[in-house]
Amino acid sequence: MAIEEKSGKHGFAKYLLLEEIYNKYSSVFDSSVGDNLLTNTLYLEGIHFNLVYFPLKHLGYKSVISSIADVYCSGTNPVNISVSLGISAKLSKGDIETLIEGISLACEHYSLKIFSFDISSSLTGLSISVATLGSVAGNKVKNKPAETDLICVTGDLGAAYLGLQLLERERKIFEDTGVSPKLEGFEYVIRRQLKPELKLNVLNKIKENNIDPGKMRIVRDGLASEIMHISKEAELGCRIYHDRLPVDHETAEAGRELMFEPVIAALNGGDDFEFIFTCPVKEHEKIRQIEGVSIIGHLVPKEEGNSLVLHDGSLAELKAQGWSDE
């Protein structure tokens, strides 16, 4: 599983393991959103980032984005973060400060305060843990998706994954031959990997239009994984239309350069940090007019499964990557 190894993500099958855990220890799990919501993300060197090409300032910024993203999906606003760093010996005090500068910039941009902050040594590379406390805003999401609901996504997909592949390719060339990285013309996909932003303006437009989205998730481990999670939770299936998947022309260009099908990057890549959500079909006209939202498919009865509708109208089963216990 090349995608899995490179992105270090486990996609949908990971959720099956998590589900087993939830079921076994259900007495101590409680994710019901009261007035507050708590998330926690862990960024590990060699899995989520490579310091060869990931500037520390961007890394600090992205680690905050990754932690706060899920909070918005529950209709809450992030308020505070708490940061814990494991610092390896190769990083200097100046490096730590650069990392924190990125964290601080994200706090300013997303109106967050750092509640607590700690540092410890690490023998095993840089580790960044960011916890987020979210506070419930007016628009608490509570709709259960219906079997006729539309499936929508903000922005475009696959760019961050192809940006990562380009950075990895250039890193290998540089390490093997000393030739400097050539990244001209691919600024967009690289920016999507190194400095993702959340489409809060689109979320605000959805709210202004009084559209009540059903289930919302952040596209973190690839679209397929997120959609299958939504349809499983709703006990439904889905149809996603191949030609409706939003792919930027620079993403398509990067795909040609890398001989990698951009739609595969959109479906199974990662780190898009776009919002995917369901929406009642009656809102079709309203949602269609919001810039930055694509209607990519709809839910269907469970028996119909999860499919990708290809150009010729034929169906391909949606698959996600596996979690291996071996």
Next chain:
Amino acid sequence: MAIEEKSGKHGFAKYLLLEEIYNKYSSVFDSSVGDNLLTNTLYLEGIHFNLVYFPLKHLGYKSVISSIADVYCSGTNPVNISVSLGISAKLSKGDIETLIEGISLACEHYSLKIFSFDISSSLTGLSISVATLGSVAGNKVKNKPAETDLICVTGDLGAAYLGLQLLERERKIFEDTGVSPKLEGFEYVIRRQLKPELKLNVLNKIKENNIDPGKMRIVRDGLASEIMHISKEAELGCRIYHDRLPVDHETAEAGRELMFEPVIAALNGGDDFEFIFTCPVKEHEKIRQIEGVSIIGHLVPKEEGNSLVLHDGSLAELKAQGWSDE
């Protein structure tokens, strides 16, 4: 710094670096306790634990204790935790479940719910991040310590550190010679390392007696570091009495076995997870009668510095370990 290397902690000098960071980025830091409080701890293999002798169930338990401990110090109660694991390839699905069993046991014991839970791969050993959301209870701590305040500590000190040294010694003997670990007679100090508990019963007695503690901290990086943090924040100094430091007889026994002065373990070791707090001198009689609390010294004017009063009445300057940028 043998203690620092082994415990992976940085003690007081780390706080000087953190303080620099707080000052530089003060606009995004805000630790004022409103209705909620957020903490986040990161446990890293090779730094905070060695899987050779740390059972996964105990490790899960301890990682929760470590995250919730600080919450109690602010007079709040932990409510939810959020767990994020980085799992290396050497751990099986069964291992992950054992770890979670320990987390789950701690949740039951301390009345917590797991709000969210995530797993990712790790190339660099097991990483455990636990974030805690605390909710303000009645007895919010707000007293500013006065220069005549007593300094008190719950339970006893130095045991966890000597337990760790024993485990490390037996690990090395086992790896070098294959001789099985001999740990009989040292159950107490080993338990203090592997399965710490928080003295909530003592906190409750303090509350029942209407004693309003001032600053409270958890003894995590050694007593000296925590005391110096308290006195610095209060812009005062302190006197700690050598012969008042609570050391269990089994800790003293382990010290003899290891030829390590138990008082040094109490001052500069780590992982005691006892509460240290200041308390107005007028509460002397009440506090003296609470079982499980030792009055170990008092605050003094800043000019008098931080000292340890030795048996003969002479003063030794309190020192804490250093954070090195090299």
